Amino acid sequence: MSNIPEDLNHVDERWLTEVLTESHTIPHDNRVVSITKDTHGAGLGYLSEIERINVKYEFSEGDYPQQLIAKFPTPSPKSRALATLFDSYQREVLFYRDYAPDIDIGTPRCYWADIEDEPAISRFVNKALGLLPDAVVVKLLDKLLESAGQNQRRSGLLLEDLSSARVGDQVAGCDLADARAALRSIAKFHATFWRQSFEDVDWIHNGSNQSKVQHGLFMKALPAYRELFADLIDETVREQLDWLIEHGVEVLEKCNRNTTLIHGDFRLDNIFFQDDGSDPILIDFQTVNVYTPMTDIAYFLLPNLHDDVQGSQMELVAYYWNELMENGVSDYSWEDCLADYELAQWWLIHRGVILIGLVDFSHPRGGLLIETAVRRGLKGGLASLPLPW
Numbered sequence: 540m541s542n543i544p545e546d547l548n549h550v551d552e553r554w555l556t557e558v559l560t561e562s563h564t565i566p567h568d569n570r571v572v573s574i575t576k577d578t579h580g581a582g583l584g585y586l587s588e589i590e591r592i593n594v595k596y597e598f599s600e601g602d603y604p605q606q607l608i609a610k611f612p613t614p615s616p617k618s619r620a621l622a623t624l625f626d627s628y629q630r631e632v633l634f635y636r637d638y639a640p641d642i643d644i645g646t647p648r649c650y651w652a653d654i655e656d657e658p659a660i661s662r663f664v665n666k667a668l669g670l671l672p673d674a675v676v677v678k679l680l681d682k683l684l685e686s687a688g689q690n691q692r693r694s695g696l697l698l699e700d701l702s703s704a705r706v707g708d709q710v711a712g713c714d715l716a717d718a719r720a721a722l723r724s725i726a727k728f729h730a731t732f733w734r735q736s737f738e739d740v741d742w743i744h745n746g747s748n749q750s751k752v753q754h755g756l757f758m759k760a761l762p763a764y765r766e767l768f769a770d771l772i773d774e775t776v777r778e779q780l781d782w783l784i785e786h787g788v789e790v791l792e793k794c795n796r797n798t799t800l801i802h803g804d805f806r807l808d809n810i811f812f813q814d815d816g817s818d819p820i821l822i823d824f825q826t827v828n829v830y831t832p833m834t835d836i837a838y839f840l841l842p843n844l845h846d847d848v849q850g851s852q853m854e855l856v857a858y859y860w861n862e863l864m865e866n867g868v869s870d871y872s873w874e875d876c877l878a879d880y881e882l883a884q885w886w887l888i889h890r891g892v893i894l895i896g897l898v899d900f901s902h903p904r905g906g907l908l909i910e911t912a913v914r915r916g917l918k919g920g921l922a923s924l925p926l927p928w
Contacts, residue, residue: 543653543693547576547590547611555594555607558651558697569598579608585898585905586622586825587613591700606700607650616688621897623687626742627825628694629654633742634824635696644728645811645820647699654694673751680755684897701820707807710904710911712845715855721810721839722859724818725802729832730866732800737829746801746830750791757787757889760896767895768913775922782926783889790885794831797871797879803827805835807843808908832863833876837883838890841919842912849919856880884924887916 541557544550556570565571572595579591592607612628613619622628635649676683707713713721737743761780765772772780783790802809803826811820836859840852860876895909 541651541653543655543695544611545693546614547588547609550574550576550590550592550609555592555697559603562650564650565596565601565603569596569601569603571595572597576609585613586618586627587611591702604650604699606702608647608696608698608700610696610698612694615901618898619690620684620688622825623690623692624683625826626744628692629742630827631823631825632694632696634827635698639824642728642731644731645724645813645818646824647701647820647822649696649698651695651697655692657692673749673755676749676752677755680752680759698822701811701822704811704813704820707810707812707843709807709843710908711807712911712915713807713843714845715848715851717807717812718840718844718848718851718855719858720812720819721805721807722836722855723862724810724821725805725832725835725839726859726862727818727866728802728821729799729835730863730868733868734798734870735800737800743800744828745795745798746828746834747792747795748828750788753791753893754787754889756893756897758784760892760894763896764892767909771913771917771922773922776917779888779921779924779926780892783885783892786928787889790882790889793882794834794879794886795829797831797875798829799832800827801830801832801835803830803835805839807839831879831883833879833883834886834890837880837887841884841887841916841921844915844919846915846918849915852919881924882927884921885927888921888924891916 541554541561544554552571552574555574556565559565559571560567560569574595575593577591577593579589587610590609592609594603594605594607596603612622632652632654635646635652639646639649707717707721761784765780802821802824804823805821809821809823811822813819836856840855844851844855856876857873860871860873863871891913895913
């Protein structure tokens with residue numbers, strides 16, 4: 540197995556030749572002779588650095604990839620802390636390695652995926668933390684985040700370049716046609732893993748795992764959220780946030796029903812549309828976990844629909860539910876779907892506060908994405924969401 544480069548700067552011709560040979564992408568008598576790198580997805584990869592690599596081979600005759608996408612952990616301690624705390628890098632590497640090759644869902648071809656073994660001291664600390672009450676772990680959050688931000692565990696991915704497809708744009712938003720296409724893909728994804736047990740898969744967590752820790756992150760991020768969006772927080776939104784302070788843990792735990800494997804970051808920037816009418820291709824599997832599928836749907840519909848179609852959420856929820864049935868799910872009633880969607884909207888507010896308060900969105904597009912997503916969400920119905928209990 541090839542060594543894992545420290546970062547994108549250490550991806551060179553020799554290393555690429557090794558991994559492409561090991562994956563049988565090129566024959567042993569061929570080699571990479573030169574590469575150029577372009578920053579790819581600026582303002583898109585908040586937990587990772589991404590580059591497009593243009594490749595030239597000694598022998599160019601053959602069906603060899605001319606462009607590759609390299610994805611490595613971010614150098615930003617703030618974002619790396621969140622990714623480390625929730626095993627984001629490990630999840631994506633192992634999803635591409637263990638699941639993506641065998642599912643009938645559009646994902647980019649993976650030429651290489653690897654992650655270093657967890658250091659013994661980290662395994663010991665994580666095991667010790669697992670034995671502590673969540674309330675104690677919450678009190679240790681600042682120290683945990685500081686330590687996680689310094690984690691130097693290496694990992695990386697080498698993926699198919701999808702530039703021939705049309706990537707979605709969360710800032711611009713999407714129309715009904717693209718929304719339906721995206722929902723077809725995610726319905727197929729959810730149906731593939733419907734009600735499966737992942738108890739024996741130690742890297743796939745339940746969405747309510749460490750719910751008190753997640754809520755601690757919410758509490759930590761809430762002041763920044765309130766400051767950023769003070770002009771949007773009216774009395775109703777203030778009441779919602781106050782309610783979540785008291786009931787956030789319950790929301791996270793109640794979302795653990797009618798479960799499947801969810802994408803966890805299902806938004807336009809992670810969807811590539813194909814003009815031939817075939818299903819879109821999904822990328823970015825750093826947050827796959829087992830949860831109600833309606834968290835993916837709320838996460839997509841409210842912040843991603845163009846303003847012109849913001850009133851179409853329930854029509855699209857029904858479209859998704861029908862697609863789920865078409866893909867073989869028969870034990871999920873429309874009433875349960877609606878109840879889960881209502882609950883998932885509360886999860887969305889909770890998760891949005893965590894991300895906005897803790898992820899490093901220093902790129903200008905990141906700031907615009909945050910503002911657009913929050914404004915769309917509130918305009919799309921979150922601001923008038925009734926308290927569930």
